[in-house]
Amino acid sequence: MTPEQLSDAIRAALSALTERGDLTVTVPETVVVERPRQAGHGDYATNVAMRLAKPAGKAPRDVASLIGDELVARGDIASFEVAGPGFLNLTLGAAALGVLAGQIVEQGASYGAGSTLSGQKINLEYVSANPTGPVTLASARWAAVGDALINILRASGADVASEYYFNDAGSQIDRFAASLDASARGQEVPEDGYRGEYIAEVAQYVVAQRPDVLELPQDEALETFRILGIERMFADIRRSLGEFGVEFDRFFNERELHDGGDIVRSIELLREAGHIYDKDDALWLRTTTFGDDKDRVLIRGGGAPTYFAADVAYYANKRARGFDKALMILGADHHGYIGRLRAVASAFGDDPDETLEILIGQMVTLSRGGEPVKMSKRAGNIVTLDQLVEAVGADAGRYVMARSSMDSSMDIDIELWARKTSDNPVFYVQYAHARLSSLARNAAELGIERGDTYDAALLSDEREVALLTLLGEFPRVVAGAAELREVHRIARYAEQLAAAYHKFYDSCRVLPMGDEPATDVTIARLWLSEATRVVLANALGLLGVSAPEQM
Template sequence: MTPDDLGQAIRAAVRACVERGDLAIAVPERVTVERPKVRAHGDYATNVALQIAKAAGRPPREAAETIAAELRQHSGVRAVDVAGPGFLNITLAGDALGGIVRTVLNAAQAYGRTSVLAGQRINLEFVSANPTGPIHLGHTRWAAVGDALGRLLTASGAEVTREFYVNDAGAQISRFAASLYAAAIGAPMPPDGYVGAYIADIAAQVLALCPEVDLGDPAEAVEVFRRQGVPLMLEDIKTALAGFGVVFDVYFSEKDLHDKGELDSALKRLRDQGHVFEADGAVWLRSTDFGDDKDRPLIKSNGAWTYIAADAAYYLDKRERGFDKVVIMLGADHHGYIRRYRAMAAAYGDDPDQTLEILIGQMVTLTRAGEPVKMSKRAGNIVSLEDLVEAIGVDAARYALARSSTDSQIDIDLDLWTRATNDNPVFYVQYAHARIASLLRNAAELGLHRDSDTDLGLLQTQPETDLLRALGEFPRVVASAAELRAPHRVARYLEELAGIYHRFYDSSRVLPYGDEPAVPLTFARLELVEATRVVLGNGLALLGVTAPERM
């Protein structure tokens, strides 16, 4: 019996009480079923009596007794105790908990998938690094978290498109092209130019591609460096992301928005709806009508489009492509954009609470031997994705970035995450998986194979039932992580599960000693171990981290 099954059983019990006239309330849509921290509190607990007590006009403990009496009739339930202010502590029947193993093994790779987000079409935009340099640390956090979130949303039934917005039109691109040109002719960098060895790399590549370029004509040469250099830089970025295990469905070009006239039509729609005015030679969006703290220019007094104008066109484009939720992941330095972005969506007649979600991630810093790490060889004055991967590897990098709430600033200690020891949370989890794989190999050598007729009711010891309950939590963990946009919950769950498995392993011999024969419990435990391997593997896969057979 899974926690969900139990939740349904509890609701049925409440409903029975209501129908009998013992409780005058509406049956709650959802009841909480939780794993108590204290084992004496049974396998599961629910606070449903506390929640309905007031509406029922009954003391909580009395309501609890009424529901408990009904729930005890359920065949999967062995005991129900009323505790504390009115909790129901539930102990399942002997074989009910073991059924979780069957559920896991039947679903296999699909265990953890739910339909809680079914029917939602979500556009998930993340990273969106400017193609003017390598991906830096902040983007890398989003690469890890965004990719994991994409997997979580998909696993929860949403239809997800992962998107990378390429800012390939604008002043920063011009500075990039000018920097390439300066590097090519050996001139000093312009004051606002980009620094880092990669500039010379890209410049040399452009020269190799276009040997005929006339370096004596700055205007024409810079244009060549722009046209050739930006795609090269973007390829660098894609390669780095692919090496990180992150692949996008769509790379969306800002320049295309301009070329297709989408900014003009976006502006026209705003103007038609009366949200645009002109002042000081500029064209403004009256965003203050929609909760912004000041109005925002769409066209500057020099005639150039502003960033928010392109964002408006981009937002419209996404909506017209049929996405009902536009999710954008940004760094903390962009939090000021939330209000104007929401105002813009509202100006189009959308309800930003429904269609727009802007997730803000706090900063990442790196330390080594207690000292901040700030510089990169190739990328100049930033630390890049490649630097991080080179220092600690893809698995550790992804895990380190994804295991903390994005609301928290995090510090990654390279020494810690470099060590292949148990200091390192990702190894703690991966080790549990490798340890299981090893055990299963040994079982196969002994000729012991999984047996689907095994009596899983034999799993009754504390370490076994702890493990069973933890396995049963996984789908709820995945679903809540998806709904809360919080992939780190999966990582924390895996660490807990790994710990529970290690304790089980330490206390419970699985394979027969020496030439002793296998007994029914042997097979029951093998099933339990295999189910644990499946869940660890599925969880790591959601984070984009490998589940090694050996380490």
């Protein structure tokens, strides 16, 4: 029985008590059921009695006793204990807990999914690195976290679209084009330009595509370097992300906002709402009205729109496409964006608490044996996603990025994450899945089949109960990760589950030895093992990490 099922059982018990007149309460829509903090306090605990005591006009402990007696009478639990001021500790019967293994195997890849975010339409934007250089290590973190968060949100019922905002306009792109032009002519790159071997490579690509580029008038040459340089650079970015297992539903070009009239339309809407004013030959948005620390320029004196104008139009574009919420993952250097973007949402008449969410992630460093990894000469003094994948592989790279809370900085020791040993967390979890797959193959070789049923009451050993209880927590872990946007909860759960299975396997023999016949206990434990394999595979799948069948 999962916590969700037990919650439903408690609600059913409350309904029965209310119908008989034993309690006079409104049955809550949800009942929180959690694992007790201390061993020996039952399988699950709930504080529902304390919540209902006042409207029921009874002492919390008396309400808890009524609920416990009803649950026992209905066969939902084996026993209960009322603790403290009215906590209800519940102990499931062996069969009630053991039946969970069969339910998990039956649900397969869908186990853990829920509907807590059903009805929400979310646009999740992440990475969005400018096409002026390779994907950096910091962007790799947003790629791993964002892609996993997409999976988790969808598993919780949300309608989510992943999006990469592709900046192909503005001063950074101008400097990129100028850097390519200078490199192709054998000249020094401008002081504010881009450096690194990749600049020379991209410049050579443009020349190969347009041999006449250096003979064109300067403006035409720069435009050619811009168009073809971005084309080549972005192809490289998509390749790097693809090799990391990250794909996007849409790549949104900033130029679309300029060419499609979104910037003009959004400014007119804000003007009609009374939030636009002219000052110093520029057009301003009065963001201080909505809590920003200063007003922001939308159109410069020369008539050119600012980056902020594009941000304003992009938010309006997302809302016009029907998204209830614009969710973004940004680096720590973008912390100042929060206030101004919330002001934008408010200026359009939205509640930013409902329609806008910005997750800020901290930086990443790479080390080997405690020493910082040298910068990439090719990339121009930055560590890249390609370096990470080359050093530890895509699976380990994604797992390590998703394993820590985004609001904490992290250092990745590539020696640790490249090891094929149990002190490498991703290897530890993947090995548990491979061990379970091997167990199933060994059972088949011995001619032992799980069949269609098993005796759930036989799964009563201490290690079996601990494993089953942890398996039952998975749907709640997924729901919590989606609600709090905390991908690392899935990784930490997978490690706990792998540890629980190793403990079970080491103390509870699954397959018979020698000429021993398979017993009902053998079959029950095979079901439990397969349930564990399913949940490990589902957890790894949410993180975008493979679940190998052998290692």
